Amino acid sequence: MLKILKYSFYDLIRSRWSYVYLLFYLALGFVLLFLNNDLSKAVITLMNVIIILVPLIGTIFGVMYYYNSKEFTELLLAQPIKRSSIFLGQYLGVALSLSMSLVIGLGLPFAMYGLFQSSAIWEFSLLLITGTFLTLIFTALAFNIALYNENKIKGFSYAILLWLFMAVIYDGLFLMSLIMFESYPLDKFSIGVTLFNPIDLSRILILLKLDISALLGYTGAVFQKFFGTNLGVILSCIALSIWVFLPTFNIYRKSKKKDF
Amino acid sequence: MFQIRKILFLAIFLLPVSLLGKTIKVCNSCEIKTIKSGIVIAKALDTVLVKKGKYNEFNIVIDKPLTLLGENYPIIDGELKGGIIKVISDNVTVDGLFIINVGTSYTEDYAAVRVVKSKNFLIQNLVLEKLFFGIYLEKSRDGRVFHNKIIGDAVEEYNSGNGIQLWYSQNIDIENNIITHVRDGIYLEFANDCRIKNNISSNNLRYGLHFMFSNNDLYENNTFENNGAGVAVMFSKKIKMLNNTFKENWGAASYGLLLKEINDAEIIGNIFKENTIGINIEGSNRIKYTKNSFVKNGWAIKVRGACYTNIFSNNNFMYNSFDVSYNSKLNDNKFDNNYWSGYTGYDLDKNGVGDVPYRPVKLFSYIVNRTPETIILMRSLFIDMIDFSEKVSPVFTPDDLLDKYPLMKKQG
Amino acid sequence: MIKIDNLHKDFGKNQVLKGVDLSIAEGGIFAILGPNGSGKTTLIKSILGMVIPNKGDIFIDDTPIKKSWKYREQIDYLPQIANFPANLTVQELIRMIKDLRNKPGDDTALISSFQLSPFLDKKLSNLSGGTKQKVNLVLTLMFDSPLIILDEPTTGLDPIALLELKKIIQIEKEKGKTVLITSHIMSFVEEIADEIVFLLEGKVYFKGNISTLKEKTKENDFEHAIANLLKENNA
Numbered sequence: 001m002l003k004i005l006k007y008s009f010y011d012l013i014r015s016r017w018s019y020v021y022l023l024f025y026l027a028l029g030f031v032l033l034f035l036n037n038d039l040s041k042a043v044i045t046l047m048n049v050i051i052i053l054v055p056l057i058g059t060i061f062g063v064m065y066y067y068n069s070k071e072f073t074e075l076l077l078a079q080p081i082k083r084s085s086i087f088l089g090q091y092l093g094v095a096l097s098l099s100m101s102l103v104i105g106l107g108l109p110f111a112m113y114g115l116f117q118s119s120a121i122w123e124f125s126l127l128l129i130t131g132t133f134l135t136l137i138f139t140a141l142a143f144n145i146a147l148y149n150e151n152k153i154k155g156f157s158y159a160i161l162l163w164l165f166m167a168v169i170y171d172g173l174f175l176m177s178l179i180m181f182e183s184y185p186l187d188k189f190s191i192g193v194t195l196f197n198p199i200d201l202s203r204i205l206i207l208l209k210l211d212i213s214a215l216l217g218y219t220g221a222v223f224q225k226f227f228g229t230n231l232g233v234i235l236s237c238i239a240l241s242i243w244v245f246l247p248t249f250n251i252y253r254k255s256k257k258k259d260f
Numbered sequence: 261m262f263q264i265r266k267i268l269f270l271a272i273f274l275l276p277v278s279l280l281g282k283t284i285k286v287c288n289s290c291e292i293k294t295i296k297s298g299i300v301i302a303k304a305l306d307t308v309l310v311k312k313g314k315y316n317e318f319n320i321v322i323d324k325p326l327t328l329l330g331e332n333y334p335i336i337d338g339e340l341k342g343g344i345i346k347v348i349s350d351n352v353t354v355d356g357l358f359i360i361n362v363g364t365s366y367t368e369d370y371a372a373v374r375v376v377k378s379k380n381f382l383i384q385n386l387v388l389e390k391l392f393f394g395i396y397l398e399k400s401r402d403g404r405v406f407h408n409k410i411i412g413d414a415v416e417e418y419n420s421g422n423g424i425q426l427w428y429s430q431n432i433d434i435e436n437n438i439i440t441h442v443r444d445g446i447y448l449e450f451a452n453d454c455r456i457k458n459n460i461s462s463n464n465l466r467y468g469l470h471f472m473f474s475n476n477d478l479y480e481n482n483t484f485e486n487n488g489a490g491v492a493v494m495f496s497k498k499i500k501m502l503n504n505t506f507k508e509n510w511g512a513a514s515y516g517l518l519l520k521e522i523n524d525a526e527i528i529g530n531i532f533k534e535n536t537i538g539i540n541i542e543g544s545n546r547i548k549y550t551k552n553s554f555v556k557n558g559w560a561i562k563v564r565g566a567c568y569t570n571i572f573s574n575n576n577f578m579y580n581s582f583d584v585s586y587n588s589k590l591n592d593n594k595f596d597n598n599y600w601s602g603y604t605g606y607d608l609d610k611n612g613v614g615d616v617p618y619r620p621v622k623l624f625s626y627i628v629n630r631t632p633e634t635i636i637l638m639r640s641l642f643i644d645m646i647d648f649s650e651k652v653s654p655v656f657t658p659d660d661l662l663d664k665y666p667l668m669k670k671q672g
Numbered sequence: 673m674i675k676i677d678n679l680h681k682d683f684g685k686n687q688v689l690k691g692v693d694l695s696i697a698e699g700g701i702f703a704i705l706g707p708n709g710s711g712k713t714t715l716i717k718s719i720l721g722m723v724i725p726n727k728g729d730i731f732i733d734d735t736p737i738k739k740s741w742k743y744r745e746q747i748d749y750l751p752q753i754a755n756f757p758a759n760l761t762v763q764e765l766i767r768m769i770k771d772l773r774n775k776p777g778d779d780t781a782l783i784s785s786f787q788l789s790p791f792l793d794k795k796l797s798n799l800s801g802g803t804k805q806k807v808n809l810v811l812t813l814m815f816d817s818p819l820i821i822l823d824e825p826t827t828g829l830d831p832i833a834l835l836e837l838k839k840i841i842q843i844e845k846e847k848g849k850t851v852l853i854t855s856h857i858m859s860f861v862e863e864i865a866d867e868i869v870f871l872l873e874g875k876v877y878f879k880g881n882i883s884t885l886k887e888k889t890k891e892n893d894f895e896h897a898i899a900n901l902l903k904e905n906n907a
């Protein structure tokens with residue numbers, strides 16, 4: 001598996017798209033910092049960008065890579081290599097090269113603007129951690145979509161739909177259900193619903209850092225416990241890890257059974 | 261006039277110590293072993309000097325103009341039996357004592373030091389611990405409470421008292437005190453013309469500072485941190501609030517500053533940092549908010565109920581989850597020339613003022629008011645989208661609530 | 673060498689293999705033929721473990737291949753369409769496949785016989801179809817495995833390369849290896865195949881050498897004989 005990972009990773013970091021992605025983050029970082037020179041403000045703006053954009057790029061890139069390397073995958077399949085190693089290796093290759101672009105692309109401008117002397121360093125590391133989590137999750141989901149759909153167009157459509165659902169529609173439905181059932185106690189429900197969407201989970205992790213004052217304004221005991229103690233951070237991290245594990249495990253499972 | 265009186269008062273008051281008065285020493289090995297007997301022996305303008313040691317006494321009544329002075333912080337232990345020192349004479353100084361174990365009662369407000377119907381007193385350098393009420397000024401005037409440290413151990417509101425309480429008192433200076441772990445740090449009821457400066461009031465159960473029916477007071481340069489709520493100003497007029505810091509007052513009903521039925525106040529140069537609600541305003545009119553900084557609060561300003569002709573100008577609103585929240589569509593308040601970190605407009609003519617107005621009230625803040633659990637959706641793309649559509653064409657938010665001249669750079 | 677028992681495979685409603693029984697002895701060149709959609713590629717992919725059968729067993733050297741991958745060390749496979757990671761050069765790809773198989777491969781002779789040396793430092797995305805096929809052949813044939821499976825090896829090859837290919841296949845055969853080939857070029861098959869396996873509607877319809885086939889169909893020409901097989905079936 002490590003060999004496959006290595007080759008996928010090298011293949012990707014030499015591809016044009018990785019550079020585009022890296023340059024995009026570099027540009028974003030520098031422009032944001034150039035415009036207001038304020039690290040905390042830039043971190044907040046970035047956070048909004050990251051939790052939307054990283055999943056989008058993760059899914060699109062994952063699906064694209066899978067379809068593009070299909071013939072090569074078949075070549076690999078005929079080699080004496082375990083099937084799951086091929087797919088997990090490729091998946092990790094994509095996810096890691098994307099994460100690396102993210103970390104370098106954003107880390108470089110921020111480091112140059114004095115991140116290490118700033119109080120925003122925790123917020124910023126949190127941002128990178130959630131960004132990496134989201135990359136891992138959405139690339140894995142993309143691989144799942146691609147594994148189940150031979151048709152490229154279909155695969156791409158599902159990928160976009162998945163992103164749209166997780167980033168926008170889910171929260172819309174969530175909001176509507178909260179308003180509809182507002183006369184009931186909803187704090188357990190709303191925390192529960194959050195756990196089922198990795199984008200919401202990452203959002204919560206960042207909220208815990210940026211908006212803790214507002215979150216504590218709500219009276220529910222469960223909310224208080226979730227947001228007021230470390231429970232929120234721990235639970236969110238566990239849920240995110242499960243979100244990484246499940247699709248990855250399914251790649252492993254599905255790749256063993258699939259025909260090529 | 262007042263200043264002259266004060267100097268005169270100080271002169272009269274200091275002279276006896278050095279020239280006119282005698283000094284009566286109290287210590288465990290002295291002739292006079294108790295403070296009470298020391299006070300009985302003393303004549304007006306004398307000094308009762310309490311040496312280092314422990315004195316188990318309560319209900320010490322000072323009924324003549326004396327100076328009760330502790331040397332190296334003698335301990336007065338009330339053994340939870342009741343109030344400890346009671347001043348009922350004018351021109352009394354209480355200085356340098358360590359007072360502990362004030363009795364708790366549900367019928368009487370026992371205090372470490374109580375001043376009743378007296379003038380020209382000075383209470384300073386005291387350390388109070390294990391107390392019910394700390395310093396209680398009752399129908400007194402022209403006094404000073406200076407440099408005391410009050411450390412309570414309050415757990416429940418109903419069986420704890422306040423650090424410094426003023427009741428029907430006037431012209432009092434409260435300065436440089438540190439007050440923690442009591443119910444209200446400083447409580448003023450029917451107290452007018454008082455000045456409260458440079459105090460630190462933190463970790464108190466209810467309020468750091470609390471005004472009720474008190475007018476023409478000033479508080480300046482105080483720090484209110486991590487209290488149930490920072491400062492509550494209720495049913496009072498003409499209060500000046502200058503350069504205070506309100507921070508980390510967290511909780512469901514927690515505010516940096518609570519204004520309720522307040523008119524004609526000035527709120528200038530304060531810092532509100534990381535409070536659940538920076539300022540909570542109910543039924544308050546003609547208040548000037550200038551040069552304050554609101555940083556990382558949940559809600560910088562929450563307006564509930566009827567508030568008219570308030571002016572917010574030259575304030576900084578930075579990284580608050582919500583800048584301003586309203587629960588009605590009516591608006592009679594002005595927002596002008598503030599700096600908003602959430603402002604995304606531009607300044608083409610480079611005059612330092614943004615060319616498009618800023619709308620500080622978001623639709624989402626209405627939704628959260630209605631269904632509090634929706635707070636969990638904050639910063640979601642979906643919420644940003646509905647906020648944006650509301651910004652373009654306001655339906656739920658007052659459409660005249662905007663800062664027409666938002667500043668491009670933060671103030672000071 | 674290879675033994676296949678009652679192999680079934682369907683893709684949804686489409687039944688591709690309906691009970692293939694086949695045994696292929698060690699040594700010799702076997703051509704798998706059949707009309708489009710008869711299941712040639714599915715059969716080959718089943719042997720390689722890329723397609724997982726619904727029913728039936730495949731044995732290679734008497735061991736079942738189910739859920740195993742080690743046996744692929746004994747196989748060199750040439751896929752039908754060669755598409756490689758675009759960002760690699762030819763040389764890097766060769767090195768990579770060697771690395772992945774963990775085996776030394778003899779690529780120098782193959783590179784010179786297919787005249788690939790000028791392309792070694794070129795990126796694969798810049799190569800023509802024929803050149804890619806040559807690279808594909810090098811990747812497959814550089815290892816010394818007892819079973820060689822070639823899916824449409826002639827696609828895109830120029831006549832010189834084709835001659836080289838035939839030569840190489842003969843050499844491999846002489847080493848006692850088993851070679852499985854699918855091809856649409858009948859002359860190529862006729863020239864090199866020792867035995868024909870003809871698949872029709874998911875079953876082995878004919879297996880034997882070319883002269884038996886000609887006898888059976890009473891045709892002198894190989895191409896006609898194949899066509900006859902199809903017609904007979906239709907009749």
